[in-house]
Amino acid sequence: MPRVIELVDDTACELEAAIEAINHCGFDPHDEESLHNAALWLRRLGNNRTFLGDRLIDELAQRHREDVLGSAYSPQVVVLSAPQHDFFIRANLWPSLDEHMVRASGASAFAIGLPHDHNFNFLTLGYFGPGYWSDYYEYDYEEVVGWRGEPVPSLRFIERARLEPGKLMLYRAHRDVHTQLPADSLSVSLNVMHSHGGQGWLDQYRFDTEQGTVAAMLAPAPSEAFLRVAVGLGGAEALDLAERFALRHPSDRMRLAAWDALASCEADLAARDALWARAEQSGSRLVEVEAKVRRAELVG
Numbered sequence: 001m002p003r004v005i006e007l008v009d010d011t012a013c014e015l016e017a018a019i020e021a022i023n024h025c026g027f028d029p030h031d032e033e034s035l036h037n038a039a040l041w042l043r044r045l046g047n048n049r050t051f052l053g054d055r056l057i058d059e060l061a062q063r064h065r066e067d068v069l070g071s072a073y074s075p076q077v078v079v080l081s082a083p084q085h086d087f088f089i090r091a092n093l094w095p096s097l098d099e100h101m102v103r104a105s106g107a108s109a110f111a112i113g114l115p116h117d118h119n120f121n122f123l124t125l126g127y128f129g130p131g132y133w134s135d136y137y138e139y140d141y142e143e144v145v146g147w148r149g150e151p152v153p154s155l156r157f158i159e160r161a162r163l164e165p166g167k168l169m170l171y172r173a174h175r176d177v178h179t180q181l182p183a184d185s186l187s188v189s190l191n192v193m194h195s196h197g198g199q200g201w202l203d204q205y206r207f208d209t210e211q212g213t214v215a216a217m218l219a220p221a222p223s224e225a226f227l228r229v230a231v232g233l234g235g236a237e238a239l240d241l242a243e244r245f246a247l248r249h250p251s252d253r254m255r256l257a258a259w260d261a262l263a264s265c266e267a268d269l270a271a272r273d274a275l276w277a278r279a280e281q282s283g284s285r286l287v288e289v290e291a292k293v294r295r296a297e298l299v300g
Contacts, residue, residue: 001158002124002169005039012047012111022192027087029121029170038087043090046125046166046190052091055080067083076110085173087192092193094187107182107206115179115209116218117141121194122171124163128246131163134178140172146252147205147289149163150214155207158250163189177207184238186279192297199297201212201251216251218283224257229297231261252286259287268280271297 014023018041028034045051056078081089092231095102095110115137140154155177163169171178173194200221208215227245230238239262246258259279266272276298279291 001161001172005035005123005170007036007039007043007166007168009040009043010047011044012049013041013044014048015045015051015080015089017086018042018045022087023084023090026192026200027192028061028084029123029172035123035170039170042089042123042190042192043168044126046127046168049063050080052127052188054079083195086196087194090125090191090193092189092191094129094183094189096185097182100188100194102182105193112182112236113179115177115207115215116283117175117177117205118171118173119206120199120205123192124169124171125190126165127188127190128165129183131165131167131189132183132186133160133181134164135160135209136182137177137179137207138175139207144203144205145204145212145285146214146217148214148216148284148293152207152212152287155212157209163187170257174202177209179209180220193196203252204297206275219253219258220294224254227239227254228258228261228264231265246287247282252284255282255284256287256290259291269298 008102021041022038025034025037075092076284078091078093079088097103097107102110102112115135127220136158137155138158139152139156143154144150144152162179169211200219200223204218205214206216206218208214227238227242231242242258242261246255246262247253249258259276263272263275266275273295274292276294280288280295282288282291
């Protein structure tokens with residue numbers, strides 16, 4: 001499960017001070033000194049019981065006219081700082097099942113009941129409300145290829161726990177899996193999110209915890225969508241690029257996206273089957289298994 005960080009500090013700080021202090025040292029979750037510094041300032045920010053409400057009221061009053069931090073608002077996430085060198089800060093809203101927003105949008109819109117890992121490390125702190133519950137699991141990322149239905153023998157249940165007010169944890173990339181459960185009432189957490197340039201190429205999975213398998217691959221990179229659009233619009237250069245990516249791209253996920261893009265151009269079932277048959281022999285285990293599934297779907 002996520003690493004619980006026991007850190008006592010009663011000092012409160014403003015958001016700007018936390019951003020500056022973390023940025024000064026950087027945020028490297030694998031370096032204990034850097035991790036401690038980020039956790040300390042997240043703790044201090046959490047001790048400020050008014051900054052988030054004041055920030056939201058200010059944004060609403062301005063109608064987001066001065067979006068100087070590039071803040072992004074969704075039903076769940078409030079980005080509180082522009083991306084720094086290797087981190088940003090956000091707040092997450094966790095509604096209960098009784099909230100209108102959950103009834104209107106459905107639980108899946110808030111990642112409730114979807115077992116998943118993360119392709120990034122982040123610190124989280126219970127800030128407001130009783131906190132959300134999670135069923136926590138761990139697994140060995142190195143053993144997973146990522147095809148749908150792939151068994152994950154190392155996936156193991158750890159415990160059910162709640163992100164209580166003041167609880168500070170480190171979610172570890174490619175290790176911690178959680179099935180998020182609703183908060184008993186509206187809750188808020190604060191996060192320091194680790195970010196780096198190669199993050200988009202690291203895989204993230206949704207799991208079937210009952211079967212102990214990979215259910216789906218999550219978080220496709222923008223490049224995958226761009227490639228599909230380019231191929232869909234036609235053009236010899238786009239097709240040539242997709243062909244080269246399908247055979248030689250270092251990311252298996254991008255290889256599969258390239259094969260999918262090429263297959264979308266084949267209206268004839270026989271031609272599409274022939275393409276996926278070629279994909280089976282392309283040298284990627286992920287593509288090989290998914291290609292077999294695609295071929296089975298063609299005749300099913």
